[in-house]
Amino acid sequence: MSYIIDDFTEKYFCQVKQIIHSNFSNPWKDKDILFKSSNSIKKVALELNSCKVLGYIDGYTVLDEADLLLIVVRKEYQNKGIGSSLLRYFINQVKAKNINKIFLEVSEKNEPAIRMYKKFGFEIYGKRDNYYGNGENAILMRLKLE
Ligand SMILES: CC(C)(COP(=O)(O)OP(=O)(O)OC[C@H]1O[C@@H](n2cnc3c(N)ncnc32)[C@H](O)[C@@H]1OP(=O)(O)O)[C@@H](O)C(=O)NCCC(=O)NCCS
Known part of the structure; x- marks a missing residue:
């Protein structure tokens, strides 16, 4: 399977919505x-x-920090390296802006995502109780780039 990373534009909206x-x-x-x-x-x-x-990745930079808001891969294509490609691309875009910190929140129940983030060097620095409003807690993670 060959794929490229492209800018999100409105022409991809319906597919991205369906995946989300x-x-x-x-x-x-x-x-x-x-x-x-x-x-x-x-x-x-x-x-x-x-x-x-x-797959789709969404985040932003502000001053000297970046926030990863969402990363998602079409269900039948998960665990084939696409999430890693998107995350690697995001990290490189952040680095190119001379920014060296990335923050994110993830459900403490989301083991695949937490494993992926740890694989890229993200570390846990906090927790927010009931962050998702359904009793589910969020783990706060950050990556310091060299
Ligand atoms: C989290 C997600 C984006 C990862 O994307 P992916 O393409 O499946 O991930 P990759 O194939 O690149 O795998 C990267 C790492 O993630 C972890 N991982 C991925 N799928 C996993 C699974 N089913 N179980 C455990 N770990 C898993 C592994 O550590 C893996 O590295 P490894 O293969 O060297 O062990 C994808 O599972 C997804 O879309 N999940 C639903 C949406 C979501 O929860 N997003 C994160 C919160 S915004």
């Missing part, structure tokens, strides 16, 4: 997917043959 809705019980609203500022980093992983969106 099939992965999260409390999915982003349409306006959150479409919101873009000059500091946004919004990318899709795109299968070359079909132009099918396989």
Whole structure:
């Protein structure tokens, strides 16, 4: 399977929405997917043959920090390295802006995501109780880049 990382644009909206809705019980609203500022980093992983969106990453930089808001891979394509490719791309974009800290929140129940973040060097620095409003706690993670 060959894929590229491309900028998110409105032409990918429906596919990205569908991927988000099939992965999260409390999915982003349409306006959150479409919101873009000059500091946004919004990318899709795109299968070359079909132009099918396989994954999506969304975050932003502010001053000397970056925030990773969302990363998601189409269910049937998970655990094949696409999430890692998107995250690596995001980290390189952040580095290119001379920013050396990335923050994120993740559900403490989300083992695959936590494992991926740890693999990239993210460390846990805190916890927010009932962050998702359903009794589920969030783990706060950060990556310090060299
Ligand atoms: C988290 C997610 C983005 C990872 O993307 P992916 O393409 O499946 O991940 P990769 O194939 O690149 O794997 C990267 C690492 O993640 C971990 N991982 C991925 N899938 C896993 C699974 N099912 N169980 C345990 N660990 C898993 C592993 O550490 C893996 O590294 P390894 O293969 O060397 O062990 C994907 O599982 C997903 O979309 N999950 C639903 C949405 C979500 O929870 N997003 C994160 C919160 S915003």
